[in-house]
Amino acid sequence: MAKTDASRYVRIVKKTGALGRFTSERARADYDAAYQRGLDALPAPDEVVDVGTGFGTVRCYRFGAPGPNPVLLLPGRAGGVVMWEPNLPAFAGSRPVYALDLLGEPGRSVQTAPVRTAADQAAWLVDVLERLDLRGAHLLGYSFGGWLAANLALRAPERLASLVLVDPVQTFARFPVQLLLRSALSVLPVVQRWGRPAFLRWIAGGAEVEPGDPVATVINEGIRTYRIALPTPVPFTDEQLRGLAVPALALIAGRSVLHDARRAAARAERFGVRAEVWETATHAIAGERADEVNTRVLAFWSEVEASRRG
16 A cells, blocks of 8 residues: 555545545645646556446546456555556556546546445446446456455456455455554544654555655545545455355465454465465555566466466
């Protein structure tokens, strides 16, 4: 995870009848400026389309020509398409890649109806797959996007070729108490000034982010300017995970503070997920270990495709 106002990273508004929104027009303008700078750091998309769903309009960027073995990317909290800057060139080298701004989060998707349940979260993604006519897609989700990806795979496996989860939260292990306590303390007015920077350094494994980093900037601005109104992701039950019916790979950061990495990996493997603990990686694994992550994910996709042909 890039450096963010992580005091709100864990907290999700629980007004299940509410819509996500920018806090003001000035906030929207500030975010749009950061978003555009981040977008300019990416390869130029081959197509930009706003996809209508039952819960709003989803902004989708396609990189590469349409074709077989498409990839669908679901970003982490407030990351949007910009967070894939370290990974997109590699992923789009041989397959069409579709990257979304998540519905109900900061970005250029527009929520028009409340998202109340896990079923709702899957429903709008199924709408996207249908309207883009994506069949046999490789689905990759990171962090909160990992939970979304697993949720979709459990509910609509027939639409997917494979599932890759990059340090997914609330999927195989719960948030630790220490994370929740630190998050709660960091939003108290009396400790905000020192609590948030300390929390950020802790959640990113002590890593510093270069000033002006496009990914960090867009996440920071998104969390600062936007109020999310989505249901809190609930960890999946054993019964649900037994129903996972697509080839799955989980890359779990050994130094992640968002769950117990070894416990998450052990539970994933119980249900047929190929789980790998990257011992020295933090939750920012997709960026800090980009070359290795890209190589591993591409190899997994190729393996799945070869098995389907055979």
